[in-house]
Amino acid sequence: xxxxxxxxxxxxxxxxxxxxxxxxxxxxxxxxxxxxxxxxxxxxxxxxxxxxxxxxxxxxxxxxxxxxxxxxxxxxxxxxxxxxxxxxxxxxxxxxxxxxxxxxxxxxxxxxxxxxxxxxxxxxxxxxxxxxxxxxxxxxxxxxxxxxxxxxxxxxxxxxxxxxxxxxxxxxxxxxxxxxxxxxxxxxxxxxxxxxxxxxxxxxxxxxxxxxxxxxxxxxxxxxxxxxxxxxxxxxxxxxxxxxxxxxxxxxxxxxxxxxxxxxxxxxxxxxxxxxxxxxxxxxxxxxxxxxxxxxxxxxxxxxxxxxxxxxxxxxxxxxxxxxxxxxxxxxxxxxxxxxxxxxxxxxxxxxxxxxxxxxxxxxxxxxxxxxxxxxxxxxxxxxxxxxxxxxxxxxxxxxxxxxxxxxxxxxxxxxxxxxxxxxxxxxxxxxxxxxxxxxxxxxxxxxxxxxxxxxxxxxxxxxxxxxxxxxxxxxxxxxxxxxxxxxxxxxxxxxxxxxxxxxxxxxxxxxxxxxxxxxxxxxxxxxxxxxxxxxxxxxxxxxxxxxxxxxxxxxxxxxxxxxxxxxxxxxxxxxxxxxxxxxxxxxxxxxxxxxxxxxxxxxxxxxxxxxxxxxxxxxxxxxxxxxxxxxxxxxxxxxxxxxxxx
Numbered sequence: 217x218x219x220x221x222x223x224x225x226x227x228x229x230x231x232x233x234x235x236x237x238x239x240x241x242x243x244x245x246x247x248x249x250x251x252x253x254x255x256x257x258x259x260x261x262x263x264x265x266x267x268x269x270x271x272x273x274x275x276x277x278x279x280x281x282x283x284x285x286x287x288x289x290x291x292x293x294x295x296x297x298x299x300x301x302x303x304x305x306x307x308x309x310x311x312x313x314x315x316x317x318x319x320x321x322x323x324x325x326x327x328x329x330x331x332x333x334x335x336x337x338x339x340x341x342x343x344x345x346x347x348x349x350x351x352x353x354x355x356x357x358x359x360x361x362x363x364x365x366x367x368x369x370x371x372x373x374x375x376x377x378x379x380x381x382x383x384x385x386x387x388x389x390x391x392x393x394x395x396x397x398x399x400x401x402x403x404x405x406x407x408x409x410x411x412x413x414x415x416x417x418x419x420x421x422x423x424x425x426x427x428x429x430x431x432x433x434x435x436x437x438x439x440x441x442x443x444x445x446x447x448x449x450x451x452x453x454x455x456x457x458x459x460x461x462x463x464x465x466x467x468x469x470x471x472x473x474x475x476x477x478x479x480x481x482x483x484x485x486x487x488x489x490x491x492x493x494x495x496x497x498x499x500x501x502x503x504x505x506x507x508x509x510x511x512x513x514x515x516x517x518x519x520x521x522x523x524x525x526x527x528x529x530x531x532x533x534x535x536x537x538x539x540x541x542x543x544x545x546x547x548x549x550x551x552x553x554x555x556x557x558x559x560x561x562x563x564x565x566x567x568x569x570x571x572x573x574x575x576x577x578x579x580x581x582x583x584x585x586x587x588x589x590x591x592x593x594x595x596x597x598x599x600x601x602x603x604x605x606x607x608x609x610x611x612x613x614x615x616x617x618x619x620x621x622x623x624x625x626x627x628x629x630x631x632x633x634x635x636x637x638x639x640x641x642x643x644x645x646x647x648x649x650x651x652x653x654x655x656x657x658x659x660x661x662x663x664x665x666x667x668x669x670x671x672x673x674x675x676x677x678x679x680x681x682x683x684x685x686x687x688x689x690x691x692x693x694x695x696x697x698x699x700x701x702x703x704x705x706x707x708x709x710x711x712x713x714x715x716x717x718x719x720x721x722x723x724x725x726x727x728x729x730x731x732x733x734x735x736x737x738x739x740x741x742x743x744x745x746x747x748x749x750x751x752x753x754x755x756x757x758x759x760x761x762x763x764x765x766x767x768x769x770x771x772x773x774x775x776x777x778x779x780x781x782x783x784x785x786x787x788x789x790x791x792x793x794x795x796x797x798x799x800x801x802x803x804x805x806x807x808x809x810x811x812x813x814x815x816x817x818x819x820x821x822x823x824x825x826x827x828x829x830x831x832x833x834x835x836x837x838x839x840x841x842x843x844x845x846x847x848x849x850x851x852x853x854x855x856x857x858x859x860x861x862x863x
Contacts, residue, residue, distance in 0.1 A: 255337035293564035314368025315388035445525025456497035529564030609807025627754035708735030772801030
């Protein structure tokens, strides 16, 4: 009888306490695999979440539920699922460990787009979240684009410039998306990340997560945060030696074919291999993506401070093939802005200097034979095959005029023809007479004797002889010699229509001339881009093996680099490299390229005319001038219309 009473009592107690059992504590990974469904409009693979598809996300997600970890940093390329890390953490918080969340984006527009395209579909397609987040049916629902309420907390989304949102109420969880694109200050109140983190002070169990694609070396907030953590890299096991290494761009070897379609280069990748940095054995993409892989920390001691940081590139992504990455790189070669995107979003690497500057020795080494070949009898060829137009850039100094004549062909390919110096003051007629001889009236010849004149010349009017340069250029308008003024700043266009400027002598206007204003910063970036091209063809720079293109020339050509100065309104500025104070070679090349950009031309028509004249030796005083055009009745140069008609 007593046993039956005890059994009944236990049964009653069991029923009462059944609803009081503590639920199982889940990790973010376990929660996502049980509850998360990828939405069709936000994922290429809709359906239940599978961590096995992106195994590298397991540890960053589960670090969020580690008691000792309070901050997680993820530096990641595109197409690796870094947004899913944030979404899974948000879903876990709402469903398993509620508290208020501040989710900061670069701008309010970014926050709204992320909310509509990623947050809303996740809530809609996840039953456990749908039951907890109010439906957006009314103003009072607690569910707006930038704010979602749920039992135990509120999800607030904002841009990095909104100081009032970053510094008002206490917040347990702070998430930061695309940290490297944030404003440097939230209004006048300072660093947005610092303001957001300050809202966590009252929470002993606060958590912070920051995620971003890397940007520029020495100017990347996410790279600085990564250095404060465990600095973990995802490393794959080599099937040959068994060592673990991160798959990096420098270890990818490939071959490709190039074709021209409608005068545009297209590429076809023919082979790709990964070369193990440990044993030098090669493996293909499929093999390496199936190999065991793990996170390895370079700074494990940071775990004691509660900060875990991870760095991931796109070579391990299930959605980005190595071939697609290589094609992006090939198509971006020669354009530093596009190349930076590839380095940041595919290679997962910081961009060094937005120019990938060559060094002087490598440019010296690639100079071509003396100078571009020899005519019969051993006379040097002045103009190599491929040159269609000649332009000149002249830099003005107080005691000399430095010049470079540059040859131009199709697709931005250039040839250094001659670099020289004319000694003499810019206000001396003899100096300009020598420039006439060496540059403006010069005829240079191909191997068969066909000649080209310099089609357009740009002369720097800066310094102490502005009016003298203007006067001399006006006298040479028929030879298309123009004065120019360099305009620094990244927002200045490289070339623009010329302006009419007064020529003043003894405080009295004696006439006018045409002046081009040159965006010199744009030109320098273009030159550095072209110098980084390694093989002859589009944008490649040829140089002759000759004394005028010696060490001094290349020291001047590479005398400046683009540097980040956070104290300036336009933070990217060109600065002289220590030990490279002479930059005349860079200026001359800049002006010559600008002259080519400003010159009305039809390269196809010029090429046809040159080919027609091939083999016909012209008299020494005759030359083809680009662009060829039948001359009409001479008219005075009084307006910009007349100025162009003369061409």
